[in-house]
Amino acid sequence: MEKVRNFNNLDSKISTVVTIGTFDGVHLGHQKILKRLVNTAKETHLKSVVLTFFPHPRMVLQNDANIKLIHTIEERSDILEQSGLDYLCIQKFTKEFSRLTAEDFVKKILVDQLQAKRVIIGYDHHFGRNRSANINDLRKFGETYGFEVEEISAEDVNEVAVSSTKIRKALEAGDIKKANNYLGYSFSINGTVITGKQIGKQLQYPTANLEIKETYKLIPKQGVYVVKSEIDNKSIFGMMNVGTNPTVSDSTKQHIEIHFFDFDADLYGKSLKIDMLHRLRDEKKFESMDALKNQLQQDEEESRHFISETNG
The missing domain is CATH 2.40.30.30 (Riboflavin kinase-like)
Incomplete structure (x- = not known):
């Protein structure tokens, strides 16, 4: 796995399949998405990419110094590497970046820099300034810019009843057994x-x-x-x-x-x-x-x- 912070360093000749998220904890639900991403990349002869953000958006937009994450960005990177991923792209999250419109995010990041040909995303994913766009908007952008959108359905997400929030709460309560079960x-x-x-x-x-x-x-x-x-x-x-x-x-x-x-x-x-x-x-x-x-x-x-x- 190659860790990329400057997307301009990506080989412009590659084409990718991308999923987007914070992936704090890289828990069983995340692992299911990653497996799908890596398998899709192999089947379609694309490179697999996780696009993640650091610092956490809440740290930047809400000045939330009290937010605690399951993993540091280095720990998250080490765990993601075990999934067989080709690239971990870490977008520095700033107030300026948060003001990108949904279309600018798609055009400048997904298309121009990551050369995305397919995007695998959750049914409830929101993105762009004020998180104003959803998966239906992403599909329209895909038609415009030449990439497919693969939806992770509610059934798929709910099948693994896990969330980063549940893991944080278990850790805060000292319930290591529950947290470890959720993480895998x-x-x-x-x-x-x-x-x-x-x-x-x-x-x-x-x-x-x-x-x-x-x-x-x-x-x-x-x-x-x-x-x-x-x-x-x-x-x-x-x-x-x-x-x-x-x-x-x-x-x-x-x-x-x-x-x-x-x-x-x-x-x-x-x-x-x-x-x-x-x-x-x-x-x-x-x-x-x-x-x-x-x-x-x-x-x-x-x-x-x-x-x-x-x-x-």
Whole structure:
């Protein structure tokens, strides 16, 4: 898959089949569309293209700094690449871009830059300035500019009762199992290991403190989770705390700390992808460090039991 931010760099000799959307989460519903896109491209000897937008339109049009996305644009790109897609075209979303009329969007982006010969789109898709145009308008533009429109019907969409909104709500509630079922894979976070306060080390539970630079990345509900990471080509399991460490701190700043099982190596400065597998409990404030350590031992026991049960 080729990632394209400057559409002028696209080979003008190629012709494409395009689908359009934010694709936050790349969930089971999205995966169905992607499969259709890739198969159609092969059958028609076209190149498959996902046209997506970044930043999220709400960030730009509503100045919604509080919007949280399931994936960063880099995470989304990595997952889309696994679908067999030829091109991921990332259109920078600006206020100026949002003012394009529907016909200008079709002519300048879909036709002139992406050389679209077919567009696969949902029955309820709206586009152009103020989202004023719909799939019927797109069909008329297709007749004018020489591309076909393939509709993803309501039946097709509803057959997979999944949405990015449902996944966000599940994550915010700490329901990792439901979120992962909707996604079809484990929700993950990506960050860099930084130096912490070494409190875990004092408790014989040293942790990797994860820093996530993208403020728009959705972090699930505070609590303790069973997790997995690929480190030096090995699957390493552990438990992760998302929270403010109320037993040892009065700070309201959220931290993400992972204790890996049966693992001892220097991770400072490393970039890690953490898959979230199971939620153990809420974060709690304990009366003493001994009480906290006892709870960590229980968490480890429960985590190891979950890992052995699910990895047979």
